[in-house]
Amino acid sequence: xxxxxxxxxxxxxxxxxxxxxxxxxxxxxxxxxxxxxxxxxxxxxxxxxxxxxxxxxxxxxxxxxxxxxxxxxxxxxxxxxxxxxxxxxxxxxxxxxxxxxxxxxxxxxxxxx
Amino acid sequence: xxxxxxxxxxxxxxxxxxxxxxxxxxxxxxxxxxxxxxxxxxxxxxxxxxxxxxxxxxxxxxxxxxxxxxxxxxxxxxxxxxxxxxxxxxxxxxxxxxxxxxxxxxxxxxxxxxx
Numbered sequence: 001x002x003x004x005x006x007x008x009x010x011x012x013x014x015x016x017x018x019x020x021x022x023x024x025x026x027x028x029x030x031x032x033x034x035x036x037x038x039x040x041x042x043x044x045x046x047x048x049x050x051x052x053x054x055x056x057x058x059x060x061x062x063x064x065x066x067x068x069x070x071x072x073x074x075x076x077x078x079x080x081x082x083x084x085x086x087x088x089x090x091x092x093x094x095x096x097x098x099x100x101x102x103x104x105x106x107x108x109x110x111x112x113x
Numbered sequence: 114x115x116x117x118x119x120x121x122x123x124x125x126x127x128x129x130x131x132x133x134x135x136x137x138x139x140x141x142x143x144x145x146x147x148x149x150x151x152x153x154x155x156x157x158x159x160x161x162x163x164x165x166x167x168x169x170x171x172x173x174x175x176x177x178x179x180x181x182x183x184x185x186x187x188x189x190x191x192x193x194x195x196x197x198x199x200x201x202x203x204x205x206x207x208x209x210x211x212x213x214x215x216x217x218x219x220x221x222x223x224x225x226x227x228x
Contacts, residue, residue, distance in 0.1 A: 005157070011125065027115075032215055034217070036219075042155065042221075043204070043220060043221050043222060044204075044219050045219070046216055046217075047220075049216065051213075062153045080149060088205040089155050089156065091217075095213065095215045100146065100158055100161050100168075100169055101146060101158075101206070101208070101215075101217055102158060102213075103155040103157075103158075103159075104155055105154055105155040106153075106154065106155040108153070
């Protein structure tokens with residue numbers, strides 16, 4: 001089955017700096033990779049996703065890149081703000097199959113003002 | 114409310130008691146997941162359904178845990194003979210299952226405390 005590894009587990013940056021979180025997956029058949037943000041005491045919410053037919057996707061200050069050959073994908077947040085502080089989770093699934101959505105263990109991002 | 118709803122939001126129970134949680138997914142979603150989350154950890158997969166069929170159950174899930182989705186709509190998760198180690202947030206999520214649309218939406222979770 002799928003296994004998703006996520007690094008780092010904690011990340012502290014200064015406001016305005018960039019943050020990068022990396023994930024690797026094991027199942028080469030996985031083709032959909034969402035990223036979730038979870039603020040303290042709240043439910044995880046989707047912030048961006050990417051499918052295996054593209055290598056990069058951007059939405060304002062956040063972007064995700066995918067390297068299918070290496071089976072890894074990354075979340076990039078530019079011009080970080082204190083409200084970006086949260087726990088971020090990557091996940092992977094094979095769309096259209098009977099596979100489950102598997103999450104990484106999360107990265108706690110702290111943006112210091 | 115058209116989102117995923119879970120009930121109850123909080124549950125405190127004594128060790129050894131049985132508890133049952135309910136999840137109502139988004140109505141047109143045929144896939145439903147149960148995850149467990151402890152402080153500082155990612156959602157840990159427990160089980161998932163496609164319509165009423167339970168397709169997979171985590172090996173981490175003991176026989177004390179059982180889940181149902183009898184009509185392919187709401188789901189229940191029951192924990193029998195609760196233990197202190199069962200204390201966690203239990204999250205439900207739902208999604209469509211067709212290619213190009215598998216975004217999973219989470220409920221607010223049920224926080225279980227076993228005392």
